Amino acid sequence: MEREVLVVGYEGATLTDIAGPLDVFTGAGRVCGGYRVRLAAVGGGFAVDGGPRLEAEDLREVSGGVDTLLVVGGFGYAAAARDAELLAHLRRLAAGAGRVAGVCTGAFVLAAAGLLDGARATTHWAYCDRLAAEHPAVEVVPDAIYVRHGRVATSAGVTAGIDLALALVEHDHGAALARLVARWMVVFLQRPGGQSQFSVRARVPPVREPGLRAVLDAVADDPAADWTVTAMARRAALSPRHLARVFPLRVGTSPARYVERARVEAAAGALERGDEGLDVVAKRSGFGSAETMRRAFLRVLGVPPGAYRDRFRTTGAAQEG
Template identity: 55%
Template structure:
């Protein structure tokens, strides 16, 4: 008995979005996945699709003609996602296949197809950071989180840009066949051993150029270097020499978030980095990053990443240990 996996593609789909999924599952088969994955590429009309940069990819069968239950349905992303999300035939058959699938997933901008089909309503989801704002505006019933590299919300999973599909697919392999096989697949692909889904796509400190406004830039720099200081709205406004209301207007105009939201995000990212790279106990991490208590840190983590600080640390510790073991084995 095989696990049926249907990957949906369309013209201007991203080839790497597709290959990250199909190659990972094929490698799992090579390493003894039982039951094995039966992967089929579905396209509208069963036609070959053109992927960037002009490469043609043949389909296994037509999306419209696929019958029977599908274990896992995955929609690829790419610059053709808007046309695919506006194609009622594509949406109807994605809904039909999703109805009885055990898992439904998307890669990158494939989330817009799932959202247009109504499959993300009421769910937390992610997509490529560049397209996250547009997805949120177009589909207010979806809770779009632009930070994680992938999000799993019940039976629905969404991944961020391009190569994050490797991490999501490795999580499927681990769920289906255990951590040992997932590690073996990661080694075969010479890839990082499954980054946790909580890992951010981009840090708040590098996601965009420095703010053009001198006041905002000075406050942002102060926050980054003084996370354990008083960074309340009144203190920041006083430091900037403007009113709280004016500072909030400047932050929203230049960063798209309030000063308080920026501070919380900066503190949470700093804590995530410390948890992943040091052995500092949670109380010290919380204090260093400006959280009043470990419970406040925990609340911030749950809100930002959907996991606890301890779970985040365990995921990275496991990855570091396994990587060291793999390196020793390989070197000998």
């Protein structure tokens, strides 16, 4: 059965947001004949941000029968989110669609149409706070590559649209086809949805206190060390009580959660690069056991370590080409 994917653009959309998912679905369709991909915008053709004008169908003339309604992002998203005609057509098509998806700031357009109300969603890291503030009915997940919640799927910025599209192909036709398309596009395998958009240290807002900066850097540099609150306080030249109080205020999470994220990041890197057993990876990353690491991965990334390795390991795949 052929699934119709309608990619919706607008003036100022980002070309990569369009081309990435379009190439994934088109590539999968060549193999299994499972997709028909169309590009549409209100009025037809539109100019992408900083680039050429694209030919597109007029969204006004697109009827029902759409399986996947996908709205892309771009710096023109704010104007698109105020376009009453665009929003009305999105609501019309979404009513009969199998699923609704958004890439990057396309989430704002979907939210303005009311299509993300009550759903978990994400967007580019630089816009997550704005999405949460402007659309309180949306449960924003600020640090994920993509999020699927029921029939709604959203992704982070730019290339994350490829990861989202690969995940949808895997859902529709299985992992083998998604892997084949990913390999053809030379992106290896899609990143799990829960994988961080950037490193644990980079997520922390600027911290003025030298002692606190020192302990943040030390944990990120050596997550496997014995980072109790007492040890962290000693490195920061603070009392354990003061560290436990000030850490969440400055960093946005508890000392234990920061250490856990740093260890998950270190373990994820080891799983991507090598073939060591999970027990070995767990101990080298600071976890007491593979089971402790598994629980941490589920909390932080939403997938167990074995599944993470299966999806994102580059060893061998990098050598095959």
